Amino acid sequence: MGKKRIIVAENDLVAMLRERNQRGFTILYDNYSSALYGVILKIVRSEEIAADVMQESFVKIWRNIDSYERSKGSLFTWILNVARNTAIDKIRSQDYQQNTQNQPLEYFVSVVEEENPVEHQVDAIGVRKVVDQLRPEYRSIIELVYFQGYTQAEVAEELEIPLGTVKTRVKAALAQLRNLISILIFVVFDHLH
Template identity: 55%
Template structure:
């Protein structure tokens, strides 16, 4: 019935999801999973962990689609935030920290190979090019917060700059990035 996103509007897709229509979910997954996987992989640096995080995120999306509010942003932005938050939560969890400490050298090599795949998936949506248009001081903060999972306070401490400066740069960067996604 639905083959691509071009056959229905975002509002119709959200309606399908809110009605728990499995075809709508398949359409959502088929059209967004690759890009979201690339972003999650860039955060967690492990293919198997990225797959787990993406699965968890899609379960959250399915269960919590009623929390999506179109007046606050696009569906993609909401999906991105769910995936990003799920990845960061996983990185911060005790089980991940413990597992990460005992990870073998083979896994480290695998993670390095996965980074090149991340790059191509992120490049697919042009996110790197858009982020590259930011001022260097904004770009580094966006990298820490959105791709490394730091809080604004942690970024301020890491870069040895005031928290207010971090918040201002984040706001400016987000406003700049919004222009590209309109």
């Protein structure tokens, strides 16, 4: 039986984090670490590196919580961006590039062939099912940006559409996701009471 999740209102959790309350950080970690780890692992493709990136991400979250602005999105969206950007920075780093060049071919074959554990991590919080409800043109962009670590410029090149279109679709997709997730949270919360 897994550890019971502690549910705290997002505003209260943010306030606890800004007060440098250790319990707030523990709640944040317990509630979101598995989802973040899944996204990080999908980007870096190494459990050891993913563990390091996750630790680095939570340090950044702890240090930079004052820069979180509710008007720009939910706490989860913000911490997901911190983790995703940290993972992308890692794979673009010289150390990572040199490390992957020294990997035997079997490593890459196993990475490609293995079932992707991120699917299970993301599904644990229901994000995959919510993303699947997006319009196809939004879903493809969210897949590339948030689950595969592409930049918006890289998405524009990959999908052969203007960068402005990508930015507009990301914004619209995130708005639709916010609505879908708030409905999901309401339904779950209503079911618990």
